[in-house]
Amino acid sequence: MMELSQKDFERLYQHIQRNYGIDLSKKRQLIMSRLSNTLQAKGYSAFEPFVDDIIAGKDKDMITVMLNKLTTNYTYFMREESHYEFLQDTVMPEIAKRHERDHVISIWSAACSSGEEPYNISMYLLEYFSKLPGVWDTRILASDISQNILATAMNPEYPPESLEKLPTGWQKKYFIKKPNGNFTVTEALKKNVIFRPFNLMDPIKWKIPFDLIFCRNVMIYFDQPTKDALVNRFYNVTVPGGYLFIGHSEGITKSTCPYQFIKPAIYQRKA
Ligand SMILES: C[S@@+](CC[C@H](N)C(=O)[O-])C[C@H]1O[C@@H](n2cnc3c(N)ncnc32)[C@H](O)[C@@H]1O
Incomplete structure (x- = not known):
């Protein structure tokens, strides 16, 4: 060594x-x-x-x-499952109401690693919004600092056991089995996620504010001032009433956090 x-x-x-x-x-x-x-x-x-x-x-x-x-790229489907429950029961009905006219929703998976998180969110969105009248733009922005991991996410290959925690029927609906026994995502799911490289230390350049930001299990590597500054940058690009989801093991400073605490690892920008 x-x-x-x-x-x-x-x-x-x-x-x-x-x-x-x-x-x-x-x-x-x-x-x-x-x-x-x-x-x-x-x-x-x-x-x-x-x-x-x-x-x-x-x-x-x-x-x-x-x-x-x-650092680690470790991630998996249905990670921190309570977030998906809250997304389904609370966040999506609110988003549907907010966007009942334009039908364009805006979600960011801000450290997406090999794609499990944005594809997982995307499945929930497709399930919910396909049942509503009209055509909805449910595309998700998924970013990561690592070009390598983004390349993997764009052409994903997941082992069968990694899909086991997904709700019944979703494996058939959203995945295609490859000759080697692993699974890739369907074209419809792939099209619903837009991958871009982005360093969370940089100014956020996307102009349209987000209804929901997922930034989970990356801030654990950041020191407190870096975390606090990032949370403030997120706040500035969250719509009033929109949410920030962080990892359950990641604390943010209550006294300086502009978001309102809703429940562990879920914060909201007040309307
Ligand atoms: C442990 S994974 C988290 C994946 C997913 N969000 C989850 O919770 O399962 C952490 C990811 O953060 C990315 N990352 C680390 N530092 C970053 C930075 N400064 N900007 C953007 N992404 C970063 C890593 O490349 C890695 O893919």
Whole structure:
């Protein structure tokens, strides 16, 4: 394993924190163990020139590879199931009422990983809105910092056991079995999700405010000021009456949070 000096460690974690919000200040060992092989494969013989290149922004792909190694893309269908219940029973009826004229709804899965979360939301939307009169635009914006994981999400392949928690009948309705036994999503579901790369540290450029933002299990990597600033940026692009869903293990500071707390991991921008 390559040795990472205290000086290079500090340069690296401070750069990552500033630019990507991810707090690795206590992860020196993790960085050494997860990055040593990749660095060697890329031709680096030590951490120092690698840290120089990262800070100079020389190799954007390398930054993504590094972040993929240091964070997790772990996700699954029906994760934090109570969110889907609230979506079905409370949020979608409210959205349907809000958009009874334009029929265009706006939902963002802000750290979508390999696609389970946006496809899962999309299934709920299609179930609900296909039963209402008229044609509804139910497309979801799904973003992630990692280009690699977005490529996987756009051409997904899920093992059969990962679909087991979905409601009965949805496997048949929304998935297609591949010759190798894994499942991909139907064209209709694929079309309903638009994938885009986006770093949550950047200003939010989408102009249309969101009825609902899912930002789950990514803020755990962020320090408190980064989290608070992000929650404020989300607030500015949430419609009055719209919601923010976060991961159940992620706290946001009550005193500075502009949203109203509704129930654990669910916040609302007051109408
Ligand atoms: C654990 S997954 C969460 C997936 C899904 N939201 C869920 O709850 O199951 C975390 C995702 O956050 C992404 N991520 C990490 N830092 C990010 C950043 N600064 N901007 C955007 N996405 C980021 C990672 O690439 C990863 O795919």
